[in-house]
Amino acid sequence: MPKYRLLTxxxxxxxxxxxxxxxxxxxxxxxxxxxxxFEKVRAxxxxxxxxxxxxxxxxxxxxxxxxxxLTNTLSPGDRAVVVRAGKFGERWAEICAVHxxxxxxxxxxxxQAVEPAAVRAAFARAPNARALLVQACETSTGxxxxxxxxxxxxxxxxxxLIVVDGISGVGVHDLPxxxxxxxxxxxxxxxxxxxxxxxxxxxxxxxAAVAVQTARCPRYYFDLxxxxxxxxxxxxxxxxxxxxxxxxxxxxxxxxxxxxxxxFARHEALARATRAAMKALGLRLVAPDAPSFACTAVYLPDGxxxxxxxxxxxxxxxxxIMGGQGRLDGKIFRIGHMGDVDGFDMISAVAAVEMTxxxxxxxxxxxxxxxxxxxxxxxxxxxxxxxx
Ligand SMILES: Cc1ncc(COP(=O)(O)O)c(C=O)c1O
Numbered sequence: 001m002p003k004y005r006l007l008t009x010x011x012x013x014x015x016x017x018x019x020x021x022x023x024x025x026x027x028x029x030x031x032x033x034x035x036x037x038f039e040k041v042r043a044x045x046x047x048x049x050x051x052x053x054x055x056x057x058x059x060x061x062x063x064x065x066x067x068x069x070l071t072n073t074l075s076p077g078d079r080a081v082v083v084r085a086g087k088f089g090e091r092w093a094e095i096c097a098v099h100x101x102x103x104x105x106x107x108x109x110x111x112q113a114v115e116p117a118a119v120r121a122a123f124a125r126a127p128n129a130r131a132l133l134v135q136a137c138e139t140s141t142g143x144x145x146x147x148x149x150x151x152x153x154x155x156x157x158x159x160x161l162i163v164v165d166g167i168s169g170v171g172v173h174d175l176p177x178x179x180x181x182x183x184x185x186x187x188x189x190x191x192x193x194x195x196x197x198x199x200x201x202x203x204x205x206x207x208a209a210v211a212v213q214t215a216r217c218p219r220y221y222f223d224l225x226x227x228x229x230x231x232x233x234x235x236x237x238x239x240x241x242x243x244x245x246x247x248x249x250x251x252x253x254x255x256x257x258x259x260x261x262x263x264f265a266r267h268e269a270l271a272r273a274t275r276a277a278m279k280a281l282g283l284r285l286v287a288p289d290a291p292s293f294a295c296t297a298v299y300l301p302d303g304x305x306x307x308x309x310x311x312x313x314x315x316x317x318x319x320x321i322m323g324g325q326g327r328l329d330g331k332i333f334r335i336g337h338m339g340d341v342d343g344f345d346m347i348s349a350v351a352a353v354e355m356t357x358x359x360x361x362x363x364x365x366x367x368x369x370x371x372x373x374x375x376x377x378x379x380x381x382x383x384x385x386x387x388x
Pocket of ligand 1: 009010061062063064088135137138139140165166167168188
């Protein structure tokens with residue numbers, strides 16, 4: 001039986017050190033021992049988000065944090081500019097629709113990053129817009145949007161907030177929240193955080209924290225006023241996801257031991273080597289011009305069905321990667337670079353991709369991809385596995 005390999009753009013493989021930490025005796029969430037865990041977690045989260053502001057921890061998947069970000073900063077009837085460049089950009093628009101927030105769309109071809117000028121034009125069409133909603137990494141296409149430029153444009157009018165879905169962006173790309181003036185940044189534990197799914201984070205600038213007090217969308221569980229009041233005292237408003245937060249303490253230690261810049265470089269090196277491998281196999285990248293480091297999305301050759309490809313990898317080679325979503329369903333596959341994966345895991349994944357292409361009848365020279373990848377990894381100097 002080949003070793004089980006989880007290389008999706010989330011959930012990710014969880015390192016043993018974190019799994020063992022989460023297996024410890026359960027603490028009560030109001031006990032001093034847990035409160036001191038949470039205090040440490042809060043301090044280290046701010047370091048990873050690169051902010052002096054509050055980073056709230058909520059028990060939900062990433063979408064919950066997206067909804068909380070909106071309902072706590074906007075009100076029904078407000079207008080928001082939404083970058084729709086993939087499945088998750090569409091999700092921003094869907095959440096807006098549910099809460100009566102009007103959307104000024106910036107529709108971007110899937111696989112492309114948004115042009116900052118298109119966002120400026122949208123603000124010109126909607127001068128009363130209160131926010132820009134955008135992904136850092138649009139995980140459905142593997143694109144990275146130019147967040148720094150978008151933040152500058154948004155802040156040309158001080159009434160506007162930039163709300164960034166950094167679910168697969170934080171801890172992958174350098175997104176210094178305070179330095180770039182980002183107002184709300186959300187993320188989710190099953191991505192770069194080396195954890196299972198179930199926790200999400202909502203980081204707030206001072207301006208966003210003020211907006212939380214005046215927003216008028218209905219909210220109860222995700223009322224961040226309650227979380228702000230509790231979490232500044234190192235408590236959570238509701239029962240905390242204790243085991244995941246204990247795991248998060250360990251994960252943050254690991255991330256900071258490795259070093260933030262080194263963490264970004266690790267993701268970048270894996271993504272770059274994967275792109276080299278795919279090109280060497282003659283495959284076309286979905287996002288050749290603005291690739292994210294979170295995952296690489298690749299078009300399947302004509303005649304190979306995406307669902308069959310992903311199933312074959314899983315059933316025959318025990319490798320779990322992801323297919324496409326929405327309009328890219330069946331047409332692409334996506335390999336993740338987050339979590340407990342290193343260059344050698346990626347080489348195995350590329351070998352399995354090569355063998356699957358051959359199994360399914362695509363003319364491929366086995367070894368072209370792994371060779372390109374190995375050369376690229378060697379060039380990048382990524383020799384040491386730092387996670388353990
Ligand atoms: C960029 C982005 N936004 C939102 C989500 C949705 O998160 P979840 O599935 O955890 O609710 C994901 C998850 O894949 C994502 O990658």
